[in-house]
Amino acid sequence: MKKKICLVLMLCIFAFNGYAQENFKLMFYNVLNFPLEDAVPNRLQYLELILNDYRPDIFMICELNNTNGAQTILNSLQFINPDYQSATFELNTSDDNISDQNDLQNLIYYDSSKFILESQTIVTSIYRDFNHYRMKIKSVESNINPVFIDIIVCHLKASSGTANQALRFQMVEDLIAYLDTLPADINVVLAGDFNVYSDSEPAFQELIDTDNNNNIDFIDPADQIGSWHNNTNFIDVMTQSTRTQTGFGGSTGGFDDRFDFIMTSENMQTNPEIKFIENSYKVFGNNANVQCYNQAINSSDCDGVDYSSFIRNALHNFSDHLPVTLELQTNQSLSLEEFTTITAMQFIGSNVINDVLKLKINPLAQLKTLTINNNLGQVIKTISVKNSLYIEENMSSMANGIYYITSQELQDKPLKFIIAN
Structure with a gap:
């Protein structure tokens, strides 16, 4: 057998x-x-x-x-x-x-x-x-x-x-x-x-x-x-x-x-x-x-x-x-590669902004939403990604300070930016 x-x-x-x-x-x-x-x-x-x-x-x-x-x-x-x-x-x-x-x-x-x-x-x-x-x-x-x-x-x-x-x-x-x-x-x-x-x-x-x-x-x-x-x-x-x-x-x-x-x-x-x-x-x-x-x-x-x-x-x-x-x-088979990490998002320009947050989103990350948190971890804003490659979000109503961008789809550490009007 x-x-x-x-x-x-x-x-x-x-x-x-x-x-x-x-x-x-x-x-x-x-x-x-x-x-x-x-x-x-x-x-x-x-x-x-x-x-x-x-x-x-x-x-x-x-x-x-x-x-x-x-x-x-x-x-x-x-x-x-x-x-x-x-x-x-x-x-x-x-x-x-x-x-x-x-x-x-x-x-x-x-x-x-x-x-x-x-x-x-x-x-x-x-x-x-x-x-x-x-x-x-x-x-x-x-x-x-x-x-x-x-x-x-x-x-x-x-x-x-x-x-x-x-x-x-x-x-x-x-x-x-x-x-x-x-x-x-x-x-x-x-x-x-x-x-x-x-x-x-x-x-x-x-x-x-x-x-x-x-x-x-x-x-x-x-x-x-x-x-x-x-x-x-x-x-x-x-x-x-x-x-x-x-x-x-x-x-x-x-x-x-x-x-x-x-x-x-x-x-x-x-x-x-x-x-x-x-x-x-x-x-x-x-x-x-x-x-x-x-x-x-x-x-x-x-x-x-x-x-x-x-x-x-x-x-x-x-x-x-x-x-x-x-x-x-x-008709050949590709060799298997080790898993490589991707950069899910990055700032367009500096991470110090006046009124508009500009991000480039990697579509491979398949992000659905982004969350803006303040220094205390409180959710200040939620941004819908909708498979966009570029995000421009008006932040003029938010106070000066340090903020963090997170997403439920990511395990990475939050991305930090500073509002300095």
């Missing part, structure tokens, strides 16, 4: 492992000269709303200005999930012989409970660097059968015209020459602001390699190949511009271009160890509403069931681009 039980148990374990799968959420975003572009006050809060809503496992960006901006975004991600880490920030080197402004960089952030950053490499081109990040899935099987994802983040030359098309093509040729030195069977994700207007552009044709001359060919997981510019047939993959009014920074003109992409190597369509999930490619904030053409993304013309006016307003205020997202799937 014991032998039969053991055999059944072994078969169950085998079956469980055989059908194990994990999904990963990817997001690429042109963050519009972050943090130097300051036309919109407190722009970071809109990015935090976006990140909290999607919670990517891998977050890839371009148009990052400096180390301060890199750390600021990491701080925001770590407030949502302390497991987030980033690659090392590196200045653009490709423009050293042109302008050497070094004001637009790429970077990647990732959930370190799911991925290990194995290496990072700068790939130079005629205009801007490509950044190559080799990620390993942190799985139970990683020691005997490691699965890697080679992620390349880019920002091709902007603007229309044959001269700019030629520069984009030359940049892509530099990338292809680099990829030709790597194994043909690696799993590659290429994410970036391509600035292409049509699939007929030489740069895009070089990526999809219809002549089969490249070591690694790319496919469009959205399966939306065509002439995207000013073509409402492709409204669901358009990413730029989110704005029609000036004064926000970036481009205006409304929604009419597909500039932002996540593409994968062809093998990631069918590779069970790591592949993209069919129909998971989305433009975050795009409701595929044809009335949105040439409109601002936060207008009622862009309404739909997938993305609310609240999140579309955050997207409108943060950047002139929309993020693109894609989900990947592996």
